[in-house]
Amino acid sequence: MSDKPKIAFYWCASCGGCEESIVDLAEDILEVAQAVDIVFWPVAMDFKRKDVEAMPDGSLLATMVNGSIRTSEQEEMAYLLRRKSQILIAYGSCAHTGGVPSLANQFDKEQILRYVYEEAPTVANEQKVRPQPRHQQNGTAITLPEFRGLVRSLDQVVEVDYYLPGCPPTPKLLKQAVLTLLSGNLPPKGTVLAPDTALCDQCPRKDTKPTDLKINEFKRPHWTQIDPNTCFLAQGIICMGPATRAGCEAQCISGNMPCTGCFGPTSRVRDQGAKILSSLASSVNAREPEDIEKILEGIVDPVGTFYRYSLAKSLLRAKVTR
Amino acid sequence: MEEKLAATDKLSTSKDWEPLIVAFFCNWCTYTAADLAGVSRMGYDPNVRVIRVMCSGRVDPQFVLDAFAHGADGVLIGGCHPGDCHYVEGNYKTLRRYLLLKRLLRELGIEEGRLRLEWIAASEGEKVSKTINEMVEQVRALGPLRLTRKFKEWDAELATLEVEAQREEVAVHV
Ligand code: SF4
Ligand code: SF4
Numbered sequence: 001m002s003d004k005p006k007i008a009f010y011w012c013a014s015c016g017g018c019e020e021s022i023v024d025l026a027e028d029i030l031e032v033a034q035a036v037d038i039v040f041w042p043v044a045m046d047f048k049r050k051d052v053e054a055m056p057d058g059s060l061l062a063t064m065v066n067g068s069i070r071t072s073e074q075e076e077m078a079y080l081l082r083r084k085s086q087i088l089i090a091y092g093s094c095a096h097t098g099g100v101p102s103l104a105n106q107f108d109k110e111q112i113l114r115y116v117y118e119e120a121p122t123v124a125n126e127q128k129v130r131p132q133p134r135h136q137q138n139g140t141a142i143t144l145p146e147f148r149g150l151v152r153s154l155d156q157v158v159e160v161d162y163y164l165p166g167c168p169p170t171p172k173l174l175k176q177a178v179l180t181l182l183s184g185n186l187p188p189k190g191t192v193l194a195p196d197t198a199l200c201d202q203c204p205r206k207d208t209k210p211t212d213l214k215i216n217e218f219k220r221p222h223w224t225q226i227d228p229n230t231c232f233l234a235q236g237i238i239c240m241g242p243a244t245r246a247g248c249e250a251q252c253i254s255g256n257m258p259c260t261g262c263f264g265p266t267s268r269v270r271d272q273g274a275k276i277l278s279s280l281a282s283s284v285n286a287r288e289p290e291d292i293e294k295i296l297e298g299i300v301d302p303v304g305t306f307y308r309y310s311l312a313k314s315l316l317r318a319k320v321t322r
Numbered sequence: 323m324e325e326k327l328a329a330t331d332k333l334s335t336s337k338d339w340e341p342l343i344v345a346f347f348c349n350w351c352t353y354t355a356a357d358l359a360g361v362s363r364m365g366y367d368p369n370v371r372v373i374r375v376m377c378s379g380r381v382d383p384q385f386v387l388d389a390f391a392h393g394a395d396g397v398l399i400g401g402c403h404p405g406d407c408h409y410v411e412g413n414y415k416t417l418r419r420y421l422l423l424k425r426l427l428r429e430l431g432i433e434e435g436r437l438r439l440e441w442i443a444a445s446e447g448e449k450v451s452k453t454i455n456e457m458v459e460q461v462r463a464l465g466p467l468r469l470t471r472k473f474k475e476w477d478a479e480l481a482t483l484e485v486e487a488q489r490e491e492v493a494v495h496v
Contacts, residue, residue, distance in 0.1 A: 072483065075483050079484075079487045106430075148479055149476060149479060150479075157480060271384045271388075274382070274384040275384065277383050277423060278383045278419055281415075281418040286418075289421065292417065293421055296418075303426060303429045303430060306426070315384065315391045316387055318430075319429075320430060320432060321431030
């Protein structure tokens with residue numbers, strides 16, 4: 001085998017979008033493939049877990065793991081890849097902050113399994129069979145991974161060196177990250193490999209963002225004729241831009257959709273949801289409790305809106321009465 | 323299993339649990355009132371830890387969540403009456419955030435009574451002691467929140483794996 005640096009990609013609880021974003025490197029993937037050996041990438045190459053187990057510890061320069069951690073198998077792979085890699089990178093919102101899957105932390109395991117295997121309208125399961133971690137049949141034991149009680153970000157399970165934010169990260173950020181790794185000129189451990197400013201800073205509409213924002217009504221984007229040139233917040237549409245890290249080059253905004261927060265917070269913010277809540281509520285244009293409440297009613301689902309990608313990494317992590 | 327845990331929790335609560343309230347008081351009104359209550363020897367329950375902030379508007383919702391995450395059973399915010407804010411608008415911002423934060427907390431399983439906002443002017447020493455005592459009782463009735471403990475329980479499922487991983491590593495090295 002060549003002595004080019006070895007890198008690996010792996011997916012955990014993910015939708016496939018992160019893998020797709022790697023493929024989206026297009027011709028650039030050739031450049032990357034010339035500089036490194038991709039030695040493990042289940043979505044594209046036929047290597048197995050035992051091949052990874054056979055590699056010496058620390059023999060991979062870097063591994064990028066996407067997806068959040070929901071099952072025992074994903075935990076085991078996180079441990080294994082951590083051990084084999086010099087650098088472990090959380091790739092994408094799910095690995096970075098729990099992502100969309102971590103919204104499931106609003107429900108407990110039993111509620112989720114009951115719905116998925118018994119109550120969902122498309123399910124026919126008279127005997128109410130559920131997957132079991134262990135099953136014996138004709139003298140053979142079959143096992144399945146355990147479904148954990150909580151969805152976690154990668155760094156809630158193993159140590160993580162760097163983060164590539166986004167749902168999914170842009171191919172440009174990925175390419176930059178690979179080049180940085182190869183340069184050997186590494187940023188401090190724990191760095192999120194994207195600018196440390198809020199998205200508003202990169203937003204083409206920022207000049208129309210009022211300095212003294214006053215919100216009289218919260219409108220939902222799919223029910224609103226959106227002016228393509230004016231700041232969303234000025235139009236009463238929730239935009240997570242002020243509480244979200246830049247680096248996506250305002251792609252959603254350019255598509256006339258508000259930011260939903262996938263790049264996570266900047267380094268000065270500990271809880272992305274609480275931060276945007278603070279900023280939005282402060283701008284409500286009313287003084288009496290009833291009037292304020294009336295305007296706030298326009299925010300139909302605060303948890304789903306403010307923590308769309310970050311419930312696992314919020315200060316409370318999950319619904320606490322579960 | 324979970325019910326059993328809850329039941330033992332209730333048992334232990336009646337004996338050794340005392341509500342812990344974190345109170346954020348604004349420098350100009352409520353903190354001064356708390357001072358007055360102290361100087362005038364008006365007693366209040368010792369369950370509260372007061373943190374002085376320059377304005378109730380300085381109470382970032384992150385502070386409230388952080389207090390819960392660090393073991394508070396309740397959070398009390400005290401500020402000047404509407405119209406009396408030293409910084410003119412600060413307490414209106416507080417009110418708006420409080421109303422939305424309460425909704426968020428409810429959805430995340432934290433009961434209404436665990437977060438309270440009260441306007442208390444510098445002269446209202448007795449309102450400080452009354453509010454604190456009331457809130458302590460209310461939170462006592464709700465029972466402990468004990469998030470620090472809950473986080474540990476949640477992560478117990480991870481600890482097993484870590485032990486297994488270490489065992490494996492030892493096996494590899496011998
Ligand atoms: S970060 Fe987004 S694209 Fe990547 S796995 Fe999660 S949901 Fe899919
Ligand atoms: S709030 Fe949204 S639309 Fe307005 S400037 Fe910021 S990112 Fe742009």
